[in-house]
Amino acid sequence: MIYVVELPEQGQPRAWFAYDDEDFSRKVAASDSLQPWEIHDEVTARGLMEDLGHPVIDEQARARFPAICALGDEHGWDTPLYRADHLLGRGVFRTEPVAERDALTAALAARSGQRCIYWSDRDAIGAFEGADPRIAGKALWWARRALYEQLVELEVLADDN
Numbered sequence: 001m002i003y004v005v006e007l008p009e010q011g012q013p014r015a016w017f018a019y020d021d022e023d024f025s026r027k028v029a030a031s032d033s034l035q036p037w038e039i040h041d042e043v044t045a046r047g048l049m050e051d052l053g054h055p056v057i058d059e060q061a062r063a064r065f066p067a068i069c070a071l072g073d074e075h076g077w078d079t080p081l082y083r084a085d086h087l088l089g090r091g092v093f094r095t096e097p098v099a100e101r102d103a104l105t106a107a108l109a110a111r112s113g114q115r116c117i118y119w120s121d122r123d124a125i126g127a128f129e130g131a132d133p134r135i136a137g138k139a140l141w142w143a144r145r146a147l148y149e150q151l152v153e154l155e156v157l158a159d160d161n
Helices: 021-031 045-051 059-064 066-075 100-109 121-128 138-153
Strands: 002-007 014-018 041-043 081-083 114-118
Antiparallel strands (some): 002 014, 002 114
């Protein structure tokens, strides 16, 4: 499980979870009204052209999509290209791999307020118990409570009440 505690600039903290990386990706994209490929994508220049209806790289394709053709010419048409708008800039592709979790973390960080991500039950329990200074102390009791309620709802922790 993956857990997120949101600490908005105004209002009460809230916690939510994702079952796995794929579910996490869907939830981040849906909550930001983004397409998944805007957050993280791996594609080739050839794949981009095929998606645009140009399976053959001809003069018409080059005239209509010069930037994609430049990527294909420079890096090779079948070289993996990575996109992560919140890390690299909107619509920027590069050949160096971008970890999906890094891209998702950057997408969450772009929102107002603060987000704490816990990549496992153990990390989330530790944060609830005070191991994470971002939600420790009396002033952040509501953030820990939101995380606790999520952990209880998922039966990771037992409700002591």
